Amino acid sequence: MTTLAIRLQFPPNPEIDRLLSSCKAMVMEAVSWALENNKTATHTIVKALYPSFRERFPELHSRWVQKSARTAAAIVHAFRRRKRRGREKRDRPKIGEAWVYVDKSTFRWEWDGTHLTVRITIRPRAHPVVLRFRPHGKYRRLIEAWARGECDFGEPTISRTRLIIPLKFPDLPRYEPRAVCGIDSNERSLDGFESNGAAWTMDTSWAAMKCADHDRRIRRGTRGKQNPKAREKIIRKHSQRRRNRTREFWHGVACTLVWMAMRTGGALVLESLRGMKRRIARSMPRRLRQRLLNHWSIRTFHRILCHKAKVYGVPLLWIDPRGTSKACPVCGGNLRGQVELVCPGCGLKGNRHVLAAWNIARRGQAKLPIGGTGDPEKGMARFRKLQSPKWGQGVVGAPGRPLPVQVWSGQLAGWPPTA
C-alpha cells in the first residue's frame, strides 16, 4: 500500500471550531494520562477515559471520544519516536493547532466530477456539517481514481481549516529493469547517466533559490521585533510556505524522473545520503555549511522520489556514494582536476557531475535486482491517469510543464565499459 493524500482547505466553521475545542481538551487530557501511566495503546486510553469524557461531552457522537484517544495515542507515539532519536528536547509533546482523526462512520463524501461534498456528523440525530470543495486538478485525478474504485481511503484528519484524506493505492509490482539511470544529486542540479550512454543535467537551483528567498523574508520580517510570539508567528508562516513550495517542486521533478525511467524500462539509482549532511558539516567553512544545510533539500527529494517510484512500480536502487566523484568510471583510476576531470590512466575527460552520475549508474548496474514481476506499461497507465495534465496547469517540473533537461554532449567514449 502506498498512500497519497488530498489536502483540502475550508473557511473556519463555528460548529467545527466547537468540535475541535472539545476534542483538544480530550486530547490534552489523554496525552497527560498516557504519559503519566506509561500506557500508549489507543484501546487502553479509551478504556480508562471513555466514561468521564462521555459524561463531560454528552452532546458529541461517541466516535469523537474514541478518535480523540486515538489522536492522543498518535501524538504520544510521534513524541516518543522523536525523543528516542534525540530530536525532542521538551519533556511533553507540544500541542499546537487542534486536530483530530475522523471516524469513517461519521464521514461521508461524494464526488460529482467537479465538486467534492463532505458530510461530517458531529452530534447524533442532528444534521451533519456540510463542506463543499472544488479541488485542484492534481487532487481531482486522485478523487476520480477513488470513484473508479482503484484505491481505498484511510482515516481522514481535520483541523480548524484543513481536511486531509489519505488514499491508499495497492502497490504495483516492480518490473524487471532493462537499463539503469544513475542520478547524481548536486546542490544546484541533478545529473543523470543512462545505460545507453546518454547523459543529462537538470537545473534544480529553483528550490535552493526559493529557500534562500524565504529565509530572507524571515530575517526581514523579524528584524527589530522583540516579542518572541510575534517572531515565532512570522517564522512559522514563512517556513511553512518554504516547505510547501520546495516539496511541490520536488514532486514535479520526481514525476519527471519516474516517467523517464518507465519509458526506457529502467531502474533509478540514487546515492544513499544518510548522515551525509553531518559529514559535510564537519569539513566546511561555517557560512557555506549553513547555506548548504538550510537550503539543500535533497533528502526530501530522495524521500519523495522513493515514494513515487513505489507508487508506479519503478525499481529504485541505493548505492554507497563513497568515491563516486573521484574514481574513473572506465578504468577505476584517480581522477584529476576541479570541474573538468581527466583520468591519468585512460585519458577519459568529462564534467565531474557527469562522471559521478556515470559511476552511480555503474554501481547500480552491478546490483540490478532480478525477478521483478511487474510491467512498466502498467505503471505508465497509472501514471497517465494520475498525472495527466488534463486539469490545471501542473507544477513546475511535472510532465505537463517539464523542467528543461540539457543533454550533455561531452566525451562519452568508453561506454559500455569493457573492463
Ligand SMILES: [Zn+2]
Ligand atoms: Zn580511467
